[in-house]
Amino acid sequence: DTEVTQTPKHLVMGMTNKKSLKCEQHMGHRAMYWYKQKAKKPPELMFVYSYEKLSINESVPSRFSPECPNSSLLNLHLHALQPEDSALYLCASSLPGPGLIGELFFGEGSRLTVL
């Protein structure tokens, strides 16, 4: 199994809604990532979990709340979002832990639209 699975693929929500994006991998990877990508822009790093601990938080607004319940799962909880938060949210994982770099395996992304 070399897949990173993201659900839902598409999400439309109002500014007062609470929703969650989910990501799952069963490759034994110990680093998991959330990236945000807007049209014609590079993926922007939001959060990184390494061994289920939050290791990088790129000054993301608190309306985005990550959670890593175990080594296979990564969630992104969304609350009181703004229309400018509409984007493709990409989850990725990589094999090594701290101090090592490896290729990222990406999911297909969750396309979020905030009305």
Added chain:
Amino acid sequence: DQQVKQNSPSLSVQEGRISILNCDYTNSMFDYFLWYKKYPAEGPTFLISISSIKDKNEDGRFTVFLNKSAKHLSLHIVPSQPGDSAVYFCAASAQAPDMRFGAGTRLTVKP
């Protein structure tokens, strides 16, 4: 502050010819560089990487060159095939697990 830059948003080449995609970076601490390929409606997939201790890495039709003094890397695809048409992202890392991406270059290979 975009630390990884791909200044050509698009590139078109004829099938069988060489495709050269370029990437510049500003952070001299980057020591690991990767190229990803992205088809529509799919997540990026890893293509090839290079460590800063090397200046070239080759994998089949794909070769990545690294010029540390110029803070520049390039991806060569030869011969180019129509199936190579995709968006190519350059990425760089200074410290695991942080990884930064360029904006991407859309490659179109014409039959």
